[in-house]
Amino acid sequence: MTYLAAMEFASDEYFMREALRQARRAYAADEVPCGAIIVREGEIIARAWNQVEMLKDATAHAEMLAITQAEAAVEDWRLNDCDLYVTKEPCPMCAGAIVHTRLRRVIFGCPDPRGGGAGGLMNILQMPQLNHRCVITSGILADECAALLRDFFRARREEAGLMKLTTEDTETTEERPI
Numbered sequence: 001m002t003y004l005a006a007m008e009f010a011s012d013e014y015f016m017r018e019a020l021r022q023a024r025r026a027y028a029a030d031e032v033p034c035g036a037i038i039v040r041e042g043e044i045i046a047r048a049w050n051q052v053e054m055l056k057d058a059t060a061h062a063e064m065l066a067i068t069q070a071e072a073a074v075e076d077w078r079l080n081d082c083d084l085y086v087t088k089e090p091c092p093m094c095a096g097a098i099v100h101t102r103l104r105r106v107i108f109g110c111p112d113p114r115g116g117g118a119g120g121l122m123n124i125l126q127m128p129q130l131n132h133r134c135v136i137t138s139g140i141l142a143d144e145c146a147a148l149l150r151d152f153f154r155a156r157r158e159e160a161g162l163m164k165l166t167t168e169d170t171e172t173t174e175e176r177p178i
């Protein structure tokens with residue numbers, strides 16, 4: 001690894017820790033634990049965590065909320081000189097928003113082979129047909145990011161199991177295992 005590559009790797013880990021901090025806030029609020037931050041010239045200009053349940057809004061993924069904050073911070077919808085760090089591979093909706101706002105780099109923690117829009121299920125971030133392509137770095141602190149999701153869904157399943165034992169009319173929640 002060259003010196004510059006090593007420096008970049010170290011700062012990717014640093015910023016991913018910040019994204020993980022956001023994901024933990026989602027976990028504490030009983031939201032699917034995903035966190036995202038946006039960095040411009042070494043400075044964090046947006047921080048967000050998944051708030052789908054709280055806002056009752058299926059589009060309130062961490063990346064979407066962070067993008068809106070970043071646009072406000074730079075007073076422009078173009079985020080060409082900004083990098084997005086997110087704990088899980090972005091879904092196709094967020095990947096679409098990332099292309100629209102022309103983010104330079106997307107750095108994610110754990111991959112999502114079943115639903116990811118950055119190479120897992122499909123690669124919207126690097127589609128030759130679209131007018132913008134991002135540089136992707138994957139697998140930064142992947143184990144920590146994945147463990148948070150795993151713990152969250154395991155706890156939910158256990159809770160659902162207990163509910164089933166105590167009540168007759170339980171709703172079944174469909175969750176995609178990570």
Ligand SMILES: [Zn+2]
Nearest residue numbers: 061090091094
């Ligand atoms: Zn998303």
